[in-house]
Amino acid sequence: MEDVAQAAGVSTATVSRFLNSPNRVAKETADRVQRAIRELGYRPNVFAQGLMTRKSHVIGILLPDIHGEFYSELLRGAAAEARRLGYHLLISSESGDGPATMLSSNVIGFMAGLAVMVTEPNEELWQQIKASGLPLVVIDEAIHANGLDRVLVDNASGTREAVNHLLASVRPEDMYFVGGPKGNFDTTERAAVFVQTIAHAGWTPSDEQVRYGEYTVEWGRKAAGALLQRVASRPIGVLAANDEIAFGILQAAQEAHVDVPARLRLVGFDDTRLASLMRPQLSTVRMPTADLGAHAVRVLIDRLAQPQRAGTLTTLPTRLVVRGTSGDPGTESGS
Amino acid sequence: MEDVAQAAGVSTATVSRFLNSPNRVAKETADRVQRAIRELGYRPNVFAQGLMTRKSHVIGILLPDIHGEFYSELLRGAAAEARRLGYHLLISSESGDGPATMLSSNVIGFMAGLAVMVTEPNEELWQQIKASGLPLVVIDEAIHANGLDRVLVDNASGTREAVNHLLASVRPEDMYFVGGPKGNFDTTERAAVFVQTIAHAGWTPSDEQVRYGEYTVEWGRKAAGALLQRVASRPIGVLAANDEIAFGILQAAQEAHVDVPARLRLVGFDDTRLASLMRPQLSTVRMPTADLGAHAVRVLIDRLAQPQRAGTLTTLPTRLVVRGTSGDPGTESGS
DNA sequence: CGCAGAAATGCAAGGGCTTGCATGCCGAGA
DNA sequence: TCTCGGCATGCAAGCCCTTGCATTTCTGCG
Structure with a gap:
């Protein structure tokens, strides 16, 4: 980043601003920075960014299984919507792991939020999920708590x-x-x-x-x-x-x-x-099915921006x- | 982390060492740190960690599609193996995105490596993939380059x-x-x-x-x-x-x-x-199918540890x- | 021509962790 | 008793960004 700044004849602060709020930097300067970035093939370091901003564009999705028509379709819907909104999906399934390897691992630190679906009522797992402290959205299940966003099927x-x-x-x-x-x-x-x-x-x-x-x-x-x-x-x-x-x-x-x-x-x-x-x-x-995944992701991302709206219940029609x-x-x- | 250090009566350096190379800290101290961590519910910040170490336990997997028996099975095998080795999967599919939203986005900064499968020969996409500079493993396709790890089906x-x-x-x-x-x-x-x-x-x-x-x-x-x-x-x-x-x-x-x-x-x-x-x-x-995914992940992770071994070709039997x-x-x- | 206010930019302080180097302690050998 | 190596630990720099505040430059108006 320093190199970019130097190449563009500005400070790193300006480069950063160019990246994050382009309207706060003069057009002419912006062009220079733009070019410097391209020429040097600069890519901001996501770790440093995350460290500062406490944000990431990654959301976790926890499913009972990845396999099978239903889950793979759900996942597809979720992935597509996430992508559309500039987010990415970190996947985890219950089966194959012990219940929640993902949750006990550090990767949850990467995630801005978590979309969860568990088939069997599983109190222990649920506790772990809540303990993660992540913004949550629950997909198609009975769990019911105050201020919890849910997406259901009618x-x-x-x-x-x-x-x-x-x-x-x-x-x-x-x-x-x-x-x-x-x-x-x-x-x-x-x-x-x-x-x-x-x-x-x-x-x-x-x-x-x-x-x-x-x-x-x-x-x-x-x-x-x-x-x-x-x-x-x-x-x-x-x-x-x-x-x-x-x-x-x-x-x-x-x-x-x-x-x-x-x-x-x-x-x-x-x-x-x-x-x-x-x-x-x-x-x-x-x-x-795909909508279910897509909606879950949409609600979750919306919640990241508007935490106060938590507690939503979306019901998707069946016919x-x-x-x-x-x-x-x-x-x-x-x- | 500072709190943990204080609670355990040590410096943050010791806490860090306890986490990363437990054998370098006295058993007795280790116990204190251990307890402090548990009591305070401390979780290291992955961003800070990544910033220092330039490593992560996340690998990307790029598939033509997420949907369908084949890909979902592949994904399942890959996810299971990743999990087994302490890694997590960030998914992306060609379809639905423009070819490679994932690659042009910053999330690639999170990834330690990338497992790739693209059905159609797609030179542009392939260039982008290479440009990411990430360790690569290619799943079941014709692409062929020096020092590239591949997993094929016989x-x-x-x-x-x-x-x-x-x-x-x-x-x-x-x-x-x-x-x-x-x-x-x-x-x-x-x-x-x-x-x-x-x-x-x-x-x-x-x-x-x-x-x-x-x-x-x-x-x-x-x-x-x-x-x-x-x-x-x-x-x-x-x-x-x-x-x-x-x-x-x-x-x-x-x-x-x-x-x-x-x-x-x-x-x-x-x-x-x-x-x-x-x-x-x-x-x-x-x-x-599942093996294909699992192998790809295994090879990739192996490559992260042993870059010099690159160029592997694994052929999985069919019958x-x-x-x-x-x-x-x-x-x-x-x- | 001078001045106030806005716009553009720079400065520098962190954010939470890892790690090379320095320090202090111990026991062992001389 | 003195010295020295090794172990356990602490100190503090630095990883790469973002952002509040300070500074400079520009604009428009009196």
């Missing part, structure tokens, strides 16, 4: 839409929900709305009608075993808590020669690529995408 | 294996290769070995037998259109340049009621999750995984 709207859609051709007593892990935030919300919507249609779902497992194809196949036995003269309706599960159910049904959608009407959740890859294509509730597995709307013959 | 072994496997039940003149983008490194390598292996079997493939397109399901479907017309009394063999393409081909075949594997024998590439999801399950060449689409080995009836 599970209710999509679930309700899906259930009602199914109810158009399936009796309430023939409806099933195949969930992910019991206790998981999304599964819990979706199950609740499922039950509530069925109840609204005049039927109280039995425990049989709401099942919990995992977010996997395997669980879908397994759950399908029980379900397929219920298929009789009347078609059954199944809402899966994600597309993976739905895919497992579809495969199992096809292997058992149970026609989908004629005898089993299926709706998934998330609208991952898998949904349009399978045949028939999966009706599913679209999650604004049903009707495709082949829930019955061609034109062919539906009522219940 | 396309040849897997391709050869796959082609020979298909040749066991398909005549060389009935073999087809459906590639990704012409010019893409992997596609080029695989196509070359495909041609070579067929040639070795005594037949020179026509241009018809080697086609280029994209790494997408859609391209697979489209390519299948032409292919399916070739299916006659004898089965044809198809090697797709990735599983996506293979999936498209399989779907198109099924829709056209061309039995797979009886009349079309199909092998994909990458062994993504998609491969075992489809029915019949896809025979495919397994890529050590054929035989599943349903290439004919049940037990059922194969020769050509």
